[in-house]
Amino acid sequence: MATLTLPEDSYRELYGPTPSYMPSGGWDTREPDKLVKTHCCFCGVQCGIQLKVKDNKVIGFEPWEEFPVNQGKLCPKGVKRYMQNEHPDRLLAPLIRNHEGFRDATWYEALRTTPKAIKDVQATYGKDAFAFLGGASMTNEKAYLNGKFSRIALGTANIDYNGRLCMVSAGAANRMAFGVDRAANPWSDIPLAKAIVLTGTNLAECFPILTDCVWRARDNGARIIVIDPRVTPIARTADLFLPVRPGRDSALAHGILHVMIEHGWIDEKFIAEHTHDFDKVRDLAKKYSPQVAEKITGVPAKNIIKAAEIWGPVETSMLLHARGIEHHTKGVENVLSYINLVLASGRIGKPGCGYGTITGQGNGQGGREHGQRCNQLPGGRDINKPADRQFIADFWGIPEAELPKQGLTACEIIDAIERGEIKGLLSISFNPLVSIPDSNRTRAALEKLEFFACIDFFLSETARYADVVFAGSLQEEDEGTVTTGEGRCVRLRNLVPPPGYAWLDWKIICELADLLGKGQFFKYRKPEEIFTELTAASKGGPIDYRGMTYQKIEQNMGVFWPCPSREHPGTPRLFEGGKFHHPDGKAKFHAYEYRPPAEDVDAEYPIFFTSGRVVSQYLSGTQTRRIGSLLDQYPEPLCEIHPLLAGKLGIKDRDLVKVTTRRGEMTLPAQVVKRIRPDRVFIPYHWAGKKAANQLTNRALDPISKIPEYKVCACRVEKVAEAPKAVTSLNGLHRLIAKTPNSRASTM
Numbered sequence: 214m215a216t217l218t219l220p221e222d223s224y225r226e227l228y229g230p231t232p233s234y235m236p237s238g239g240w241d242t243r244e245p246d247k248l249v250k251t252h253c254c255f256c257g258v259q260c261g262i263q264l265k266v267k268d269n270k271v272i273g274f275e276p277w278e279e280f281p282v283n284q285g286k287l288c289p290k291g292v293k294r295y296m297q298n299e300h301p302d303r304l305l306a307p308l309i310r311n312h313e314g315f316r317d318a319t320w321y322e323a324l325r326t327t328p329k330a331i332k333d334v335q336a337t338y339g340k341d342a343f344a345f346l347g348g349a350s351m352t353n354e355k356a357y358l359n360g361k362f363s364r365i366a367l368g369t370a371n372i373d374y375n376g377r378l379c380m381v382s383a384g385a386a387n388r389m390a391f392g393v394d395r396a397a398n399p400w401s402d403i404p405l406a407k408a409i410v411l412t413g414t415n416l417a418e419c420f421p422i423l424t425d426c427v428w429r430a431r432d433n434g435a436r437i438i439v440i441d442p443r444v445t446p447i448a449r450t451a452d453l454f455l456p457v458r459p460g461r462d463s464a465l466a467h468g469i470l471h472v473m474i475e476h477g478w479i480d481e482k483f484i485a486e487h488t489h490d491f492d493k494v495r496d497l498a499k500k501y502s503p504q505v506a507e508k509i510t511g512v513p514a515k516n517i518i519k520a521a522e523i524w525g526p527v528e529t530s531m532l533l534h535a536r537g538i539e540h541h542t543k544g545v546e547n548v549l550s551y552i553n554l555v556l557a558s559g560r561i562g563k564p565g566c567g568y569g570t571i572t573g574q575g576n577g578q579g580g581r582e583h584g585q586r587c588n589q590l591p592g593g594r595d596i597n598k599p600a601d602r603q604f605i606a607d608f609w610g611i612p613e614a615e616l617p618k619q620g621l622t623a624c625e626i627i628d629a630i631e632r633g634e635i636k637g638l639l640s641i642s643f644n645p646l647v648s649i650p651d652s653n654r655t656r657a658a659l660e661k662l663e664f665f666a667c668i669d670f671f672l673s674e675t676a677r678y679a680d681v682v683f684a685g686s687l688q689e690e691d692e693g694t695v696t697t698g699e700g701r702c703v704r705l706r707n708l709v710p711p712p713g714y715a716w717l718d719w720k721i722i723c724e725l726a727d728l729l730g731k732g733q734f735f736k737y738r739k740p741e742e743i744f745t746e747l748t749a750a751s752k753g754g755p756i757d758y759r760g761m762t763y764q765k766i767e768q769n770m771g772v773f774w775p776c777p778s779r780e781h782p783g784t785p786r787l788f789e790g791g792k793f794h795h796p797d798g799k800a801k802f803h804a805y806e807y808r809p810p811a812e813d814v815d816a817e818y819p820i821f822f823t824s825g826r827v828v829s830q831y832l833s834g835t836q837t838r839r840i841g842s843l844l845d846q847y848p849e850p851l852c853e854i855h856p857l858l859a860g861k862l863g864i865k866d867r868d869l870v871k872v873t874t875r876r877g878e879m880t881l882p883a884q885v886v887k888r889i890r891p892d893r894v895f896i897p898y899h900w901a902g903k904k905a906a907n908q909l910t911n912r913a914l915d916p917i918s919k920i921p922e923y924k925v926c927a928c929r930v931e932k933v934a935e936a937p938k939a940v941t942s943l944n945g946l947h948r949l950i951a952k953t954p955n956s957r958a959s960t961m
């Protein structure tokens with residue numbers, strides 16, 4: 214296919230001058246003052262990277278080849294991550310809203326206003342009427358601090374975090390099946406597997422560096438099964454691709470198990486010695502013959518049999534999944550149904566044998582371990598267990614009765630604001646207006662708040678609704694630790710100070726605690742002191758970091774938990790010798806019948822709608838929509854639609870289409886591609902306002918994990934206009950918008 218090339222000068226004309234945050238000529242080739250080993254700020258792979266610092270600015274990167282996970286490799290986002298550092302939109306001072314809009318404020322004003330407003334809300338409506346929302350892009354230290362701040366300084370039960378939108382279905386299922394929530398294997402086990410199932414993950418776009426482990430497995434003779442309703446880049450290379458109908462995974466897993474049992478491809482000895490409840494699952498699987506499973510899932514029976522033939526008899530295997538099976542009202546049931554396949558094979562807890570959910574956010578793993586969840590205390594302790602409550606109350610030096618009980622989850626907090634039960638909110642590292650389903654309702658809720666404060670380094674779409682915005686810190690401005698998707702706790706380095714009058718996040722939280730009268734609990738001089746405290750708080754808990762120190766983590770390029778003592782080397786592979794983390798050491802099978810999604814297709818809304826990601830953008834986009842060269846790769850959301858469906862609706866590539874669900878509508882260009890099933894459309898969710906996929910999605914929650922059903926609802930699609938003639942100049946316009954300093958308003 215011919216590609217359009219433009220001479221350098223006309224490119225400039227179209228896109229304007231190179232903005233100040235991007236060194237002219239592209240790469241900055243100046244000799245750096247220092248080169249610092251740290252990690253990428255984006256996904257849960259947490260690739261090692263060396264950042265170049267000159268005059269207190271991050272000016273570029275070098276590969277860090279010794280870090281074992283990525284060995285110097287980086288994906289497009291990792292390569293461009295440093296470009297946020299000098300972005301003109303960076304918040305440099307706190308903002309306070311008055312009747313005319315935001316104005317720059319002093320820290321004195323922002324810090325006096327906020328505790329007063331918190332106290333007013335709590336005095337009038339009760340402690341729980343003030344909620345806290347945290348995030349899993351932040352360090353372990355900040356995750357711990359958020360939980361302690363909410364319970365002690367705010368005294369509220371209502372603290373939760375954005376991981377509630379992410380891997381909580383897997384977390385709950387892992388605890389139910391294995392008694393612990395962590396990937397069972399280090400990623401170095403992937404190349405040793407002879408069969409790999411990847412289900413509900415667009416691996417090559419979302420975890421590009423992990424794809425390398427799968428290639429290495431294939432070089433070693435592994436066969437790869439991909440289960441996804443879209444032919445994603447990894448699916449194109451699979452040995453077997455199962456294009457499942459959205460929301461039907463549990464039926465597919467039962468169908469595969471049916472064939473495994475029929476052929477005796479199960480490990481009876483392992484099942485008898487190390488598990489409970491297989492009989493219930495055997496009875497259930499009997500009902501899901503390949504033909505029955507085909508009817509539900511749309512996957513031909515012969516391919517279900519083929520999957521069992523590949524997975525059943527091999528010696529080593531790994532099953533990996535991400536949000537495609539978890540973002541459902543039965544996300545936990547889907548995950549448990551796939552775990553059944555792993556337990557039945559007996560291939561877990563050995564080299565090249567295991568299972569894992571691929572954690573999404575940078576600290577998606579650590580962010581869910583140290584107590585910023587509504588049902589959790591540090592060390593993965595349970596807020597509802599009397600002994601766990603007593604341990605943490607004693608550790609913090611407060612009476613157990615003062616420790617709040619379990620509160621609401623993230624989406625439930627937004628619902629409670631909508632109902633007028635929660636009146637105040639402090640949010641850090643979370644952009645719910647873009648990321649929570651049914652954004653029209655989220656916006657209405659934010660408008661109802663009597664007081665709302667946000668801590669961010671950019672004015673996110675959510676922050677625009679705040680009364681006070683605190684200018685917080687970027688990853689490279691602070692230090693601390695994060696725990697990668699394989700359970701390896703690694704060290705992040707402080708490279709540069711926050712610019713202007715921005716502050717370190719943890720200092721803002723500690724200062725607020727002090728002004729709320731609880732300063733004696735938050736006397737930290739540096740993040741290392743918070744880390745030492747969190748490791749002590751985790752002692753003897755389900756998630757034990759007790760034996761970790763900054764020094765040990767650095768020396769070993771990360772330490773895997775559990776690590777209960779200084780001498781302990783850490784635990785890369787869980788469940789060795791078939792020892793699971795339930796009190797009796799056994800794993801549990803779970804038998805859940807398939808049940809349909811909360812909203813199925815019907816005559817009025819006949820097409821499935823689903824949402825997810827593209828390689829060059831990250832989450833709600835606040836960070837990556839500000840990096841022009843990433844935006845170039847995918848400037849605006851497109852509606853993926855199969856040629857058969859497009860033909861039926863009279864839609865051609867790049868025509869403008871209106872997608873409507875029971876909650877809202879959006880108009881966007883169509884992308885006619887064969888990689889999607891003809892019964893569904895897909896829209897990536899990294900944009901805001903009228904371009905937000907979450908105008909359409911359904912806020913129905915999984916009853917156990919409380920994750921929303923992002924991956925399936927029902928929609929209608931209509932053509933509204935022909936493709937504009939000059940599509941390329943439209944893209945140019947987007948690039949210009951993204952790079953101009955006043956992009957705040959224009960990216961809405």
Ligand SMILES: Nc1nc2c(c(=O)[nH]1)N[C@H]1C(S)=C(S)[C@@H](COP(=O)(O)OP(=O)(O)OC[C@H]3O[C@@H](n4cnc5c(=O)[nH]c(N)nc54)[C@H](O)[C@@H]3O)O[C@H]1N2
Nearest residue numbers: 413414415419459460535536537573574825826828831832
């Ligand atoms: N480029 C990029 N990388 C990222 C992120 C990002 O925003 N951008 N975010 C990070 C985060 S926080 C996360 S959580 C991960 C997410 O990583 P993934 O879960 O891999 O990505 P998604 O695009 O959300 O969805 C995964 C796949 O699930 C498929 N799917 C949808 N419905 C179903 C179903 O019913 N069954 C099955 N089997 N599959 C289904 C979709 O077609 C899609 O290909 O990525 C991380 N990495």
Ligand SMILES: Nc1nc2c(c(=O)[nH]1)N[C@H]1C(S)=C(S)[C@@H](COP(=O)(O)OP(=O)(O)OC[C@H]3O[C@@H](n4cnc5c(=O)[nH]c(N)nc54)[C@H](O)[C@@H]3O)O[C@H]1N2
Nearest residue numbers: 350375379642643644648668669673685824832833835898
């Ligand atoms: N339709 C649809 N919606 C989805 C999904 C989907 O697949 N489809 N996926 C869901 C998933 S898996 C996830 S994880 C969520 C993510 O949703 P969000 O967590 O809302 O998305 P982020 O872009 O991470 O927003 C975080 C905000 O925190 C800021 N931030 C990042 N790091 C820091 C930090 O260290 N300190 C401070 N102070 N601020 C920081 C960023 O600038 C940004 O404004 O979206 C969910 N929403």
Ligand code: SF4
Nearest residue numbers: 253256259260288291
């Ligand atoms: S794979 Fe993830 S951690 Fe690695 S460079 Fe890409 S975004 Fe960063």
Ligand SMILES: [Mo]
Nearest residue numbers: 378379573574
């Ligand atoms: Mo996520």
